[in-house]
Amino acid sequence: MHRAAQRQQVLLGHLAAAALGAPEQQLGAHPTSAGDSAAYERRALSCDDVVIVSACRTALCKAKRGGFKDTPVDDLIAAVLKETIRRSGVEPEAVGDVCFGSVMGPSSQRANECRIAMFLAGFPESVPVHTVNRQCSSGLQAIAQVAASIKAGYYTIGIAGGVESMTTNPMAWEGAINPRVAESQCAQDCLLPMGITSENVAAQYGVSRETQDAFAARSHRLAAAAQAAGKFRDEIVPVATALKDPKTGEEKRVVIDQDDGIRPGTTPASLGQLKPVFKKGGSTTAGNSSQVTDGAAAVLLMTRAEAARRGLPILGIFRSFAAVGVPPAVMGIGPAVAIPAAVEMAGLGLDDIDVFEINEAFASQATYSVDKLGLDMDRVNPNGGAIALGHPLGCTGARQTATLLYEMQRRGKAARFGVVSMCIGSGMGAAAVFERGGEVDAPPRGAVNSQLVGLSRDAVVS
Amino acid sequence: MPGFHTQFQGYAVRFSPFEDGKLAVATSQNYGIIGNGRQYVLQMGPGGITEWRSFDTADGLYDCVWSEANENILVSASGDGSIKVWDVAAPPQANPLRSFEEHTHEVYSLHWNQVRRDCFLSGSWDDTIKLWSLDAPGSLRTFAEHTYCVYAAQWNPAAADVFLSASGDCTVKVWDLRQPRPTLSLAAHRYEVLAADWCKYNDCVIATGSVDKSIKIWDVRMPKRELATLLGHTYAVRRVLFSPHAETLVASCSYDMTVRLWDYAAPEDALVRIWDHHSEFAVGLDWSTLVEGLLASCGWDEMTFAWHMNGDPRAS
Numbered sequence: 001m002h003r004a005a006q007r008q009q010v011l012l013g014h015l016a017a018a019a020l021g022a023p024e025q026q027l028g029a030h031p032t033s034a035g036d037s038a039a040y041e042r043r044a045l046s047c048d049d050v051v052i053v054s055a056c057r058t059a060l061c062k063a064k065r066g067g068f069k070d071t072p073v074d075d076l077i078a079a080v081l082k083e084t085i086r087r088s089g090v091e092p093e094a095v096g097d098v099c100f101g102s103v104m105g106p107s108s109q110r111a112n113e114c115r116i117a118m119f120l121a122g123f124p125e126s127v128p129v130h131t132v133n134r135q136c137s138s139g140l141q142a143i144a145q146v147a148a149s150i151k152a153g154y155y156t157i158g159i160a161g162g163v164e165s166m167t168t169n170p171m172a173w174e175g176a177i178n179p180r181v182a183e184s185q186c187a188q189d190c191l192l193p194m195g196i197t198s199e200n201v202a203a204q205y206g207v208s209r210e211t212q213d214a215f216a217a218r219s220h221r222l223a224a225a226a227q228a229a230g231k232f233r234d235e236i237v238p239v240a241t242a243l244k245d246p247k248t249g250e251e252k253r254v255v256i257d258q259d260d261g262i263r264p265g266t267t268p269a270s271l272g273q274l275k276p277v278f279k280k281g282g283s284t285t286a287g288n289s290s291q292v293t294d295g296a297a298a299v300l301l302m303t304r305a306e307a308a309r310r311g312l313p314i315l316g317i318f319r320s321f322a323a324v325g326v327p328p329a330v331m332g333i334g335p336a337v338a339i340p341a342a343v344e345m346a347g348l349g350l351d352d353i354d355v356f357e358i359n360e361a362f363a364s365q366a367t368y369s370v371d372k373l374g375l376d377m378d379r380v381n382p383n384g385g386a387i388a389l390g391h392p393l394g395c396t397g398a399r400q401t402a403t404l405l406y407e408m409q410r411r412g413k414a415a416r417f418g419v420v421s422m423c424i425g426s427g428m429g430a431a432a433v434f435e436r437g438g439e440v441d442a443p444p445r446g447a448v449n450s451q452l453v454g455l456s457r458d459a460v461v462s
Numbered sequence: 463m464p465g466f467h468t469q470f471q472g473y474a475v476r477f478s479p480f481e482d483g484k485l486a487v488a489t490s491q492n493y494g495i496i497g498n499g500r501q502y503v504l505q506m507g508p509g510g511i512t513e514w515r516s517f518d519t520a521d522g523l524y525d526c527v528w529s530e531a532n533e534n535i536l537v538s539a540s541g542d543g544s545i546k547v548w549d550v551a552a553p554p555q556a557n558p559l560r561s562f563e564e565h566t567h568e569v570y571s572l573h574w575n576q577v578r579r580d581c582f583l584s585g586s587w588d589d590t591i592k593l594w595s596l597d598a599p600g601s602l603r604t605f606a607e608h609t610y611c612v613y614a615a616q617w618n619p620a621a622a623d624v625f626l627s628a629s630g631d632c633t634v635k636v637w638d639l640r641q642p643r644p645t646l647s648l649a650a651h652r653y654e655v656l657a658a659d660w661c662k663y664n665d666c667v668i669a670t671g672s673v674d675k676s677i678k679i680w681d682v683r684m685p686k687r688e689l690a691t692l693l694g695h696t697y698a699v700r701r702v703l704f705s706p707h708a709e710t711l712v713a714s715c716s717y718d719m720t721v722r723l724w725d726y727a728a729p730e731d732a733l734v735r736i737w738d739h740h741s742e743f744a745v746g747l748d749w750s751t752l753v754e755g756l757l758a759s760c761g762w763d764e765m766t767f768a769w770h771m772n773g774d775p776r777a778s
Contacts, residue, residue, distance in 0.1 A: 004496040007541070007568065010587065010611060011495075013630065014698045015717060017653045017673045308725075308734065309772055311708050311755075 047305035050147040052434070053312040054087045055402035056080055056237050057297035060259045060390040063166035067256035068294035071241040073105065073165040077117035080298035083237040084159055085121070088300050088312055092122060096155020098129040099146050101138025101162035103393035104169035107131070114163075133394070134323065136361065136422050137430035138162055139297060140397025144321035144432060146301050156306045161298035162399070164392035170292075189328035190426045195278030195289065197425075198362035201332045202283045205368050209283035212363035213271040216288035216387045219360055223384025224264035231383055231410070232259065235402040261291045261390040288363035293390025297398035315405040316418070319433040320346040326427050332365020334429020335421040336372040342431035343419065350375065353433070354415040355407055357400040359422030360385035369423075382407055396422060401434070408436040464776045465739075465767040466511035470500055472760025474525040475746040480533035482752040483507065484514070487766050488538055490522025499523035501538045503550050506768055515550050517557055527572040530579040535559075535596070537582060539569035545584055547596065562594060564601050571614045577622035585612035591627050593639070605637060607644055613656045614701075620665040628658035634670050636682055648685045650678060657702045663709035669726075671699030677714055679726045690729035694722060694736075701747045707754045713771075715744035721759050723771055739767055739775040 058076055061067035068076065077100065085092055098118060102110045111131045118129050134141040139162025146158035173191075181187040192200075201207065226232060238257035245252065266287070276282035277289075307314055322341035326333050335358050343350055356379055360366045370380055383403055386396065400420045408415040421431035470489035478484035485504040491497030499522040503515040521542035529535035534551040543565035546558040567587035574582040581595045581602065589608045592601040610630035618624035623639040634655055635644040650658075651672035661667035667689070671677045677692040677699055697717035705711035710727040711734070721744050723735040742762035750756035759775070760766040767775040 007495050010630075011493075013654060014656060014673055014700075017675060017698065311711065311725075 047303065047308075048151070049304040050150045050301055050318045051304050051307050051314045052299055052301055052316045052318065052401070052405060053307050053314060054084050054300040055235065055297070055315055055398075055405050056083045056087065057235055057395070057399045057402045058239050058295050059236050059256050060261060060293045060295040060392060060395075060399065061256060062261050062390065063170075063292040063294055066167075066260045066294060067243065067254065067258075068165065068239070068241065069167045070244045070251075071165075071239070071294070072113075073110070073163060073168060073296075074113045074117040074120060075241060076165065076239065076294070076296035077114055077161070077163050078120040079237050079239045080161055080296045081117060081121035081123070081159065084298045084300050088310075090157060090300065090310070090312075093124050093126060095123070095127050095157050095159055097146065097149060098123075098127065098159045099142040099161070100129065100131050101133065101140070101142040101160075101394040101397060102131045103133055103135055103138055103164060104166060104171065105164075105394075106169070107133065110163075134428070134430065135425045136359065136391070136393050137323065137397050137424050137428070138394040139399060140321070140401065140420055140422065140430055140432055141323070143299055143301070143318070143398060143401060147318040147321070150301060150303060157300070157302040159298055159300055160398065161296065162392075162395035162397055163296040164394040164396075165294045166292045166392060167294050186328050186427070192329060193278065194331070194361065194425055195284050197329060197331045198284040198289065198364045199276075199279045199282045201330050201362070201368055202364040204330060205333075205372075207283070207364045207367050209272075210268065211367055212283055212288040213268040213285075215360075215363040215367050216271055217266050217268045219363075219381065219384045219387040220263050220266035221384075222382060223259070223262045223388035226383035227259065227262055228264075231406070232403075234406050259389050261293060262384070262388045266388075284362055284364060288387065290359070290361050290386035290391035291389075293392040295390065295392040295395045295399060297395050297402055299398055299401055315409065316434040316436045319417070319435050321430070321432040323424075323428060323430040326429060328427030330365075331425055331427040332362055332423045333368060333372070334423035334427075335359075335365075335369040335431065336429070338429030338431035339369075339373060339419055339421050342421070342433050346417075346433040346435075348417060348433065353417045353419050354379060354411070355382065355404060355418040356380045357404040357418070357420045358385070359391065359396055359400060360387045361391060361423050363387060365423055369421075397430070401432075404434060405436070408434070465765045466504055466513075468500070468502060468760070468764050468766060470498070470522075471742075471762040471764055472746050472766055473523060475758045475760040475766055476526055476528055476748050477750040477752070477756070477758060478528050478533065479530055479751055480528075482750065482756075485511070485758055485766065485768060486526045486528060486536050487746070487760055488523035488526040489760075489764075490524065490541065492522075493762055494522040494524065494541065497522060499538075499540060501526060501536065501546070501548060502766075503536065504766065511766065511768060515554075517546075517548055517554055519546060524568060524570045525572045527574050527582060529582075529596075530574045530576055537572055537574075539572050539584060541568045543567055543569060543586065543588070545569055545572070545594065560596070562601070564592060564604075565590070567611075570611065573614075573616050573625075575617045575622060576619060577617070583615040583617065583625060585615040585627060587611040589629070591615045591625075591637075603639070605644075607635060607647075608633070610654070613654070614658050616659050618660050618665055619662045624665075626658050626660065626668060628655040628670060630654040630656075632672075634658050634668070634680075646682055646685060648680065648682070650680070650688075651676070654698075656698055656700055657714075659703050659712075661704045661709060662706050669702045669704060669712050671702035671714055671716075673698040675699065675716075675718075677702050677712065677724065679712075690726045690732065692724045692726060692729070692732045694733050695720065700743070700745050703747055703749055706749050706751045713747060713749060713757060715747040715759055715761075717743045719744055719761070721747060721757070721775075735771065737769075737775055740765065
C-alpha cells in the first residue's frame with residue numbers, strides 16, 4: 001500500500017502546474033494593417049492563399065536540331081506531369097483540373113494531346129484537362145487561370161503548365177487574310193512578323209544594335225554560368241527519349257537533361273558579325289532574338305490549407321496577375337506596361353521586387369522594358385533568358401516561373417517578391433507577382449554544408 | 463470501428479517497426495496505482511483493430527518497445543522495477559523470455575537503439591537510466607546523475623552512442639556512452655520534464671514536454687535559449703514525438719486528454735491539429751515509421767486508436 005501512495009504522489013505531481021492557470025503567454029501576433037511594403041515581414045498567412053508546391057520543366061532544346069526534335073509533344077507534357085506528381089506525392093485523382101498553355105499547336109489536336117499525355121502520365125480518367133492560348137504568355141496565363149479557379153473554390157489542387165514543340169508546329173498563317181484589316185491600322189499591325197515589331201521598338205525608342213548585342217551576350221553568359229553551377233538541376237526533369245540521326249535515320253535512346261541552346265563563348269563582338277534578318281539596315285539578328293525551341297513545364301498549385309494538411313513545402317505564393325494591351329506594332333513593350341499593373345495590384349512598388357524574369361523575345365524589347373521601368377539590371381534574368389535558353393512559346397511563362405521560384409529559394413530571405421513577365425504577339429503584355437515570404441519553407445538542410453556552423457538556416461553555400 | 467478497448471488503462475502504444483499492422487499496447491489496472499498489468503499485441507486490419515496476443519504481468523506496465531533487430535521481440539517496463547522480454551511468436555506459457563530485475567522502483571520508459579539495434583535503454587523512478595542488451599545477463603551500464611524520477615530516455619536517431627534523458631528534476635541530459643558523465647545538462651523547464659525526443663532529420667534538435675504545459679524545441683548546441691515554445695496544452699505534456707517523415711512536425715499527448723500536432727517551423731502558428739478522441743488522460747502516443755502520417759494513441763479511458771494525421775481517430 002505504501003507503494004501505491006508513492007505512485008499517487010508522483011502522478012499528482014504531474015498535475016501540479018495545472019493550478020497555475022494559463023501558461024506563460026507569449027505576445028500575441030495580430031495581423032498588421034500595414035501594406036506589403038512595410039519594412040518588416042508580414043506574418044498573417046491566409047489559409048486560402050494559392051501557393052505553389054512544385055515547379056519543374058524539361059530541358060529547353062533547339063527546334064529541329066535539338067534533343068526533342070523526335071519527341072512527340074505528349075511525351076513532353078507527360079514527363080512534367082509525372083514529375084509533378086512524383087515530387088509532391090499528391091495522388092493524381094486529387095487534382096481538380098489541369099491547364100496547359102500552348103500556342104502553335106492545332107488547338108483541338110493539342111487539347112487532345114494533353115488528354116493523351118495525362119493518361120500516359122498515369123492520371124485516372126476522372127481528372128479533366130484544358131488548354132489556353134494567350135500567345136507567348138500562355139504558360140503564365142495557365143497558372144493565373146488555375147490560381148483563379150482555386151480562389152473561386154472550383155477545386156483546391158490544380159496543375160498549370162505550358163508546352164510547345166516548335167519542331168512540329170512552326171509559325172505560319174493558315175488560310176486567307178480578312179481584307180477588312182485595312183480599315184484599322186492596329187488590325188493590320190497584328191499581321192506584322194514579330195521581328196518587324198522588334199525593329200519598330202528599336203527604331204521608335206532608340207535601342208542601338210550594340211545595346212541589343214550586349215544584352216544578348218549577357219543572356220548567354222549568365223545562362224552558361226547558371227548551367228555550369230548546376231542551378232537548373234532542381235527545375236529540369238530529365239526526359240528519356242529517342243533521337244534519330246538525320247543522315248543514317250538510325251534511332252538512339254538518350255536522356256535529355258540539359259538546355260542545348262546556350263553558347264558559352266558568345267560576346268557582343270561575335271554577335272556583331274551577324275546580319276539583320278528582318279529588315280535591311282535593321283538591328284534585330286538571329287543572335288539577339290529568342291531561339292526557336294521545344295519544351296514543357298508544369299506547376300502544382302493548391303490552397304495553403306491543403307499544402308499544410310499534406311505537409312508539402314511551399315515554393316512561393318501567387319500574389320497577382322495582370323494582362324494589358326499595347327499597340328500591336330510595338331508589341332515588345334508589353335512588360336513595361338504589365339509589370340507596373342501587376343505590382344500595383346499586389347500592393348507593392350517596383351522597389352519591392354527582388355527578382356524579375358522578363359522574357360527575352362528580342363533584346364530590343366527586353367532592354368527597352370528594363371530601361372523604361374528603371375530596373376536594376378542585377379535583378380533581371382539572373383540566370384539568362386530566352387535568347388540563350390530559347391522561347392518555346394506556350395511553355396515560356398511556366399518555365400520562367402520555375403526558374404524564378406528556384407532562384408528565389410537559393411537567395412533565401414534576400415528575395416521576397418519576384419515577377420514573371422513577357423510581351424505578347426499582337427500587342428499585349430502579361431505579368432505576375434510571386435512571394436516567397438517568411439511563411440514558405442526553408443530549403444532542404446542538405447543544401448548547407450553541415451560543417452559550417454553559425455550560418456543562418458537560409459544561408460546558401462555553393 | 464472506433465479504436466480498441468483494452469481491459470486496463472493504456473500507458474504506452476508502439477507500432478511494430480517490421481509489420482505495419484502490428485501495435486503493442488502496455489496497460490495497467492487501476493490507473494497504474496495498484497494491481498496487474500497486461501501487454502497487448504494488436505493487429506490492425508480492414509475490420510478494425512483486433513487482439514492478436516496478450517501477456518499478463520503481476521504489476522502494471524508503463525511502457526513497451528519493439529526490438530529493432532527481431533520482429534518477435536517486445537520489451538515491457540513494469541511497475542515492480544522489472545523489465546519483461548516477450549517472444550510474441552511464442553505462446554503465453556513460454557513467456558516472458560527474460561525478466562531483468564535491477565531497477566529498485568517503477569520502470570517508466572524504454573527505447574531501443576535504432577542505429578546499432580543491439581541494445582536498449584530503460585528510465586526509472588529510481589532516478590537512473592540503465593543500458594541493456596539481450597545478450598548480457600544484467601545491465602551493461604547505469605547512468606545515475608538525475609536527482610528525481612527519469613521519465614524518458616531516447617536514443618539519438620543518427621549517433622549510436624548518444625541519448626537524452628528527461629527527468630522530474632526539471633533537467634534534460636544528453637549522454638554519450640563514451641563519456642562517463644552527461645555531455646549536457648539542460649535546465650529545460652521550471653517544472654518536471656515528462657517527455658523528450660530527437661528530431662529525426664537534424665541530430666541536434668530536441669523537443670521537451672513538461673508539467674508546465676509547454677513543449678519547447680531546442681538546439682543542443684545552443685542550450686541557453688529554446689528555438690521555439692509551443693503553447694496550447696492545458697495540463698502536463700505526457701509525450702512528445704517528432705515525425706519520422708517530416709523535419710518540423712511534432713506530435714504530443716497530454717493529461718488534458720488531447721493529442722496535438724505541431725509544426726514548429728512557424729512557432730507563433732505552430733498548432734496544426736487537435737484531436738479530442740480520448741475521454742481521459744492521453745498517455746501513449748506513437749508515429750508509424752512504415753506508413754507516413756499514421757499515428758496511434760492510448761489513454762486512461764482504456765481506448766487505443768490508430769489514425770492518419772489527416773483523418774479523425776474516431777472515423778478510421
